[in-house]
Amino acid sequence: MSMRIDRVLLDRQRIAVRVSELADQIVEDFNARVGNGGSGGGPNGPELTLVPVMTGSVIFIADLMRQMPLMMRIGMVSVSSYPGASTESQNLEVKSPLPDNLAGRHVMIVDDILDSGRTLSHIKQMIAERNPASLQSCVLLDKPSRRQVEITADYVGFEIPDAFVVGYGLDYDGYYRNLPEVCTLLAEGKR
Numbered sequence: 001m002s003m004r005i006d007r008v009l010l011d012r013q014r015i016a017v018r019v020s021e022l023a024d025q026i027v028e029d030f031n032a033r034v035g036n037g038g039s040g041g042g043p044n045g046p047e048l049t050l051v052p053v054m055t056g057s058v059i060f061i062a063d064l065m066r067q068m069p070l071m072m073r074i075g076m077v078s079v080s081s082y083p084g085a086s087t088e089s090q091n092l093e094v095k096s097p098l099p100d101n102l103a104g105r106h107v108m109i110v111d112d113i114l115d116s117g118r119t120l121s122h123i124k125q126m127i128a129e130r131n132p133a134s135l136q137s138c139v140l141l142d143k144p145s146r147r148q149v150e151i152t153a154d155y156v157g158f159e160i161p162d163a164f165v166v167g168y169g170l171d172y173d174g175y176y177r178n179l180p181e182v183c184t185l186l187a188e189g190k191r
């Protein structure tokens with residue numbers, strides 16, 4: 001079935017404003033929580049390690065991190081889900097290793113969208129095993145009505161209804177990631 005863009009759910013301006021608010025909030029909270037001389041620092045003092053989940057968070061992380069005046073490093077992880085696996089908890093494949101040396105670090109996982117919750121919960125569990133100093137998560141979009149695993153993100157850009165969305169990094173079959181807006185899709189021939 002071919003799909004085409006239905007309508008703009010979040011335009012560039014709304015996304016930009018919200019990403020900027022998220023960045024401010026994360027930085028403010030980080031400074032309050034970790035501050036000067038807190039644990040989890042690098043050689044230059046307190047620092048944050050961002051772990052973006054590729055490929056969907058590519059645009060989000062780029063916009064977000066440039067508005068966060070913190071000492072930070074970034075180590076991406078890539079995960080793909082493959083349908084048809086025997087159990088729900090087993091249908092995730094981590095395709096790139098986690099960054100090294102997460103022990104004692106303040107880590108923030110960044111993903112495009114929280115849907116069933118399986119991806120975030122899986123990555124969270126893997127990172128938690130590395131004994132980070134703290135572990136938080138930030139997602140641009142959240143579809144709470146779709147949740148199958150009990151999990152919430154610490155920072156959420158927008159709660160959206162149960163619709164399949166593309167753009168701003170999110171794809172349909174690999175396409176549409178370059179759209180600057182978040183849009184819904186329409187099945188061809190439906191209208």
Ligand code: 5GP
Binds near residue numbers: 115116120165172
């Ligand atoms: P979860 O593991 O929470 O079910 O799914 C998270 C992943 O599923 C996201 O990182 C994203 O890759 C994909 N996903 C979930 N909902 C959507 C959607 O509406 N549009 C797109 N393009 N991807 C989605």
Ligand code: MG
Binds near residue numbers: 055057
């Ligand atoms: Mg994804």
